[in-house]
Amino acid sequence: MMVVRAHPLFLLGGVLQPSVLLLVVFFARGQPTGEQAARVATAVLLMAYWGSTVWQGAAILRRERLIGTLAHFMRGVRSPMLVLTGKALGASIAPALLTSVTVAVMMVLLRSPISVASPGWFVVGLVAAVLSGTALGTLLCSLFLLTRFGGQLSSALLYPVFLLAGLLIPVEFFPAGIRWLGWFVSLRWAQQFLVSASQGTPDFSALALLGLLMVVYAVAAVTSFRRIDHLARVRGTLELG
Amino acid sequence: MTRPAIEVELLSRWFGKKSKRITALHDVSLAVEQGTIVALLGPNGAGKTTLTKILATLLYPSSGSARLFGHDVVREARTCRRLASVVFGGERGLYPQLTGRDNLRFFGMLAGVKAGEAKRLVPELLEQVGLAEVAGRRVETYSKGMKQRLHIAIGFIPRPRILLLDEPTVGLDPSEAERLRQAVKAARDDGVTVLLTSHYLLDVERLADRVLLLDRGALIEDRPLSDFVLRAGYTAEVRVRGLGPPPLLPVELPEGIDLAHGPDEVNKEWALTLRVARWSSDVFAHMSTILAGAEVIDVDVQQVGLEHAFAQVTRGDI
Numbered sequence: 001m002m003v004v005r006a007h008p009l010f011l012l013g014g015v016l017q018p019s020v021l022l023l024v025v026f027f028a029r030g031q032p033t034g035e036q037a038a039r040v041a042t043a044v045l046l047m048a049y050w051g052s053t054v055w056q057g058a059a060i061l062r063r064e065r066l067i068g069t070l071a072h073f074m075r076g077v078r079s080p081m082l083v084l085t086g087k088a089l090g091a092s093i094a095p096a097l098l099t100s101v102t103v104a105v106m107m108v109l110l111r112s113p114i115s116v117a118s119p120g121w122f123v124v125g126l127v128a129a130v131l132s133g134t135a136l137g138t139l140l141c142s143l144f145l146l147t148r149f150g151g152q153l154s155s156a157l158l159y160p161v162f163l164l165a166g167l168l169i170p171v172e173f174f175p176a177g178i179r180w181l182g183w184f185v186s187l188r189w190a191q192q193f194l195v196s197a198s199q200g201t202p203d204f205s206a207l208a209l210l211g212l213l214m215v216v217y218a219v220a221a222v223t224s225f226r227r228i229d230h231l232a233r234v235r236g237t238l239e240l241g
Numbered sequence: 242m243t244r245p246a247i248e249v250e251l252l253s254r255w256f257g258k259k260s261k262r263i264t265a266l267h268d269v270s271l272a273v274e275q276g277t278i279v280a281l282l283g284p285n286g287a288g289k290t291t292l293t294k295i296l297a298t299l300l301y302p303s304s305g306s307a308r309l310f311g312h313d314v315v316r317e318a319r320t321c322r323r324l325a326s327v328v329f330g331g332e333r334g335l336y337p338q339l340t341g342r343d344n345l346r347f348f349g350m351l352a353g354v355k356a357g358e359a360k361r362l363v364p365e366l367l368e369q370v371g372l373a374e375v376a377g378r379r380v381e382t383y384s385k386g387m388k389q390r391l392h393i394a395i396g397f398i399p400r401p402r403i404l405l406l407d408e409p410t411v412g413l414d415p416s417e418a419e420r421l422r423q424a425v426k427a428a429r430d431d432g433v434t435v436l437l438t439s440h441y442l443l444d445v446e447r448l449a450d451r452v453l454l455l456d457r458g459a460l461i462e463d464r465p466l467s468d469f470v471l472r473a474g475y476t477a478e479v480r481v482r483g484l485g486p487p488p489l490l491p492v493e494l495p496e497g498i499d500l501a502h503g504p505d506e507v508n509k510e511w512a513l514t515l516r517v518a519r520w521s522s523d524v525f526a527h528m529s530t531i532l533a534g535a536e537v538i539d540v541d542v543q544q545v546g547l548e549h550a551f552a553q554v555t556r557g558d559i
């Protein structure tokens with residue numbers, strides 16, 4: 001969508017960040033082997049994608065509020081929820097592609113090209129990751145608008161989410177008491193499925209959980225969006241117009 | 242009988258919890274016929290924006306109801322959104338990093354304008370509001386007035402049957418403000434109904450068919466513009482200046498003429514101000530009698546503006 005324009009930040013998130021992350025991993029750990037390489041590549045891919053787009057998408061409504069366009073948004077003839085989803089999706093597709101290309105190229109340059117044994121399922125996994133990212137983006141969008149600390153919360157939450165998803169350190173390192181939280185982070189299942197698909201043994205329970213979480217996010221997003229509508233129109237606390 | 246464009250019945254709106262409840266509107270009832278321009282006046286905090294927002298479906302009423310062409314603004318919000326556009330004054334509400342043209346396109350899309358239609362309407366409207374030349378520039382580089390004009394174009398793009406304008410001439414230079422007034426008039430001539438909030442009484446005088454006056458949430462006046470002006474009690478002030486001795490005024494001035502000021506004398510010059518209740522040929526005759534023998538150097542006639550009427554009504558002089 002035209003509202004999301006090519007931006008220097010976009011290159012930062014889509015090219016620079018994944019490249020640097022990969023270099024760090026390779027220098028620190030040396031040449032990985034088959035599954036390890038797939039793990040690293042998907043972790044970096046997902047982290048870069050989430051950091052640059054899901055979290056950006058989550059800021060959409062807050063930004064609308066900041067610049068005062070929320071009123072147009074809420075009284076459009078088209079469903080605001082639909083427009084929001086469109087925006088979040090539009091914001092994520094191009095960076096997702098860019099990040100994927102970057103990671104693939106880097107893996108080749110680092111002489112560790114990942115061979116994907118089930119390319120069809122791998123693509124399904126990528127699409128599912130983008131869709132669930134979009135659903136989460138819209139959910140966070142509404143949640144961040146509801147709290148005054150949306151901005152702070154958004155930056156404070158990003159890395160814990162990566163940790164819980166097991167992208168930075170394997171989840172086994174966490175105390176069992178909080179490990180279960182990772183179940184609710186769709187990133188975790190996205191990575192699990194992508195890695196399994198690359199190894200030729202697609203893990204369908206991971207895909208199912210990814211899909212299920214996407215639905216949960218979407219339902220929660222609709223609910224919290226209703227709440228925003230309520231706040232705006234009934235309490236009059238959201239600055240509209 | 243067709244339904245009025247805007248119908249408001251015992252509409253109230255309050256904010257906050259019981260203990261410190263702010264009443265923004267209290268039992269407001271009104272009806273506006275299609276194709277009229279109604280000015281909504283009132284001091285700051287009177288509830289003008291609140292009423293506009295309720296009609297724009299941005300705020301729910303606390304009690305009472307509002308309908309646009311018979312459609313309830315709460316239950317049939319979507320229909321109402323198609324019927325009415327709202328324009329708020331100010332510099333916010335636009336995407337600063339997009340061009341004016343893209344802003345207009347995007348908001349047109351939100352308002353349900355089809356792509357093909359937008360192709361035709363966007364350049365037309367940009368031309369109409371005088372932004373054609375800067376349409377390719379980012380909005381963050383626009384002046385206040387340009388942003389305001391863009392807001393207006395956005396309000397016009399869905400071809401609404403009702404226009405809700407909340408201080409639309411804020412930030413416009415006099416010629417731009419006049420251009421906007423022409424556009425509003427043209428819309429009215431096309432049958433569009435306009436609810437106009439403005440602190441610029443000139444807007445109201447030039448445009449409005451009818452004047453509504455809100456004060457602390459209550460509708461205290463609702464009458465035709467001409468009637469409202471009459472409330473001031475006179476239609477014009479005539480300021481006369483002369484040289485030499487001032488005219489000797491009779492104790493009792495003729496019917497329909499009052500002395501507002503003077504005569505004051507400064508440096509051999511004198512000045513006085515008369516108020517005329519209603520113009521007629523008698524008024525001129527009376528004036529020449531009053532001024533007979535004096536050396537008049539200047540006569541300045543000022544029609545009574547809405548300012549006078551407004552000031553009197555809100556001061557409670559009536």
Ligand SMILES: Nc1ncnc2c1ncn2[C@@H]1O[C@H](COP(=O)(O)OP(=O)(O)OP(=O)(O)O)[C@@H](O)[C@H]1O
Nearest residue numbers: 236237256263265284285286287288289290291292
């Ligand atoms: N969201 C809100 N929460 C609490 N009070 C509000 C809210 N919106 C408006 N008010 C109050 O309602 C009253 C009417 O406000 P409104 O904005 O309608 O006035 P107005 O006539 O448009 O004034 P102005 O000429 O300054 O624009 C004011 O007392 C205002 O403080």
Ligand SMILES: [Mg+2]
Nearest residue numbers: 289290291407
């Ligand atoms: Mg106002």
